[in-house]
Amino acid sequence: MRKLATVRTVDTIRPIPGADAIECAVVEGWTVVIKKGEFAVGDRGLFFEIDAFLPLDDPRFAFLEKSAITWNERRGVRLRTMKLRGQISQGLILPLSQFAEIDALALADPALRQRDWAALFGVEKWEPVIPACLSGEVEGAFPSFIAKTDQERIQNLPEVLAAGDAHVFEVTVKLDGSSMTVFHNAGALGVCGRNWQLRETAGNSLWRVARQDRLLEALATLGRNVALQGEIIGEGIQGNPEKLRGQAFHVFDVFDIDRSSYCGMEERSALLDLLRELGATVRTVPLLEVTTLDRFGGSMAEVLAFAEGPSLNPACAREGLVFKRLDGGLSFKAISNSYLLKHSDR
Structure with a gap:
């Protein structure tokens, strides 16, 4: 929090x-x-x-x-x-x-x-008003057995930069959409927004995209107790800053429910490949590079400058970057200041 x-x-x-x-x-x-x-x-x-x-x-x-x-x-x-x-x-x-x-x-x-x-x-x-197509009918509270997606900002973690951490991080583009989670746990399947588990209804975009991408069927066949977490982006969501047609779900994390921890980069990639083999369409957030924090020399300004640049749609500026240690043990986000200034109405 x-x-x-x-x-x-x-x-x-x-x-x-x-x-x-x-x-x-x-x-x-x-x-x-x-x-x-x-x-x-x-x-x-x-x-x-x-x-x-x-x-x-x-x-x-x-x-x-x-x-x-x-x-x-x-x-x-x-x-x-x-x-x-x-x-x-x-x-x-x-x-x-x-x-x-x-x-x-x-x-x-x-x-x-x-x-x-x-x-x-x-x-x-402050939270923006959620469009009706994303809020839907509530099934219940966000499941207690899944961690919520809420990355800490790098400005609140200056000690991480000061430590000269030699650990390797994957750096991915942060997409500006709405939080979405699709899970399988002990035979039960579900779809969640940021704060609630949602009931399947005809007008709900999260359920429609999960069905369209065959994520629920693939998770049921896989049988592991895991949650796919990511961002749903596109038309009708946050002003569609990527200028996309339709809506799409991009995974940025896989949460292992039995271990109560996030999968590291290698395990996550292998699991998503398995889901693809089982017939699911699995999109991920763009991977920018794999690096250590030493490259920034302890400078907060250098990290924030690195957050600037193109997004999934190269013609659009990105919201920022997310840094995740390869073992899944530490993550944080760096938000583009120019993006925040441009989209200050949200």
């Missing part, structure tokens, strides 16, 4: 050319525009990540009123990636002194320093 409101430290501050009232802070991997003089290097503040929805009934967020929207019947502000005076800004950091609810002494406890304070301040994760 993403941590939307955390106590973080200001690592560096630098001026923004031509700006008198604002400056740029680097906050543990994130670049944020702040009021000039509001923070010094080493100060701690409450940091709100992009896509946090801040309620305007809390007067501490009232200065954001001009960006107000109504979402889930609440009036508030969704934090987005933006550019101010030519400087990318992602998130919001406010002085801890504004949040008396947080016991400063308790923050000496490392466990509490990692706490997500979002619920305390009524902060929620």
Whole structure:
């Protein structure tokens, strides 16, 4: 689960050319525009990540009123990636002194320093409205025996870069669509969106594509308790940024239900090949390369620059990249800043 409101430290501050009232802070991997003089290097503040929805009934967020929207019947502000005076800004950091609810002494406890304070301040994760063709009729909650797909952003894992990890990672293109899971478990078959298991209905795109690609039949024949997880993209989904005709499911992970862990690259590829032999049409997200993190020299900026580039459709810019260690033990995403700026309405 993403941590939307955390106590973080200001690592560096630098001026923004031509700006008198604002400056740029680097906050543990994130670049944020702040009021000039509001923070010094080493100060701690409450940091709100992009896509946090801040309620305007809390007067501490009232200065954001001009960006107000109504979402889930609440009036508030969704934090987005933006550019101010030519400087990318992602998130919001406010002085801890504004949040008396947080016991400063308790923050000496490392466990509490990692706490997500979002619920305390009524902060929620903003989610786009799901089209009817993807939401469908709910069969039940997302299965507890399958991990949800939610990659951490590299900005929240600066220690991974700093460690100079020699492990090898596969780097794949992140497609901008909607989360989809198809599973077989103990004889039962199912299809899920991001948060719910869905009932098969004529108008549901996820079930239609799963049937079209013969994924359910192949999984039943294979007999292993596994879940295929990926992205459904195309017409009617997130504005169809790939400019595709129709809809298609692209697998990015295979979750082994019996082991309760993700398959590594080699095992995943072998299993998907078996499904193809059993008659399924299996598409995967594009593989860019296999590499180590040493190539970035510990630079967050280099990783984010690498996230820029063409997507599945080479005429379209990609949303970003996903890095997965070959053994399946660690993964994270790097989102293209230019893509976030272009699609800030989502």
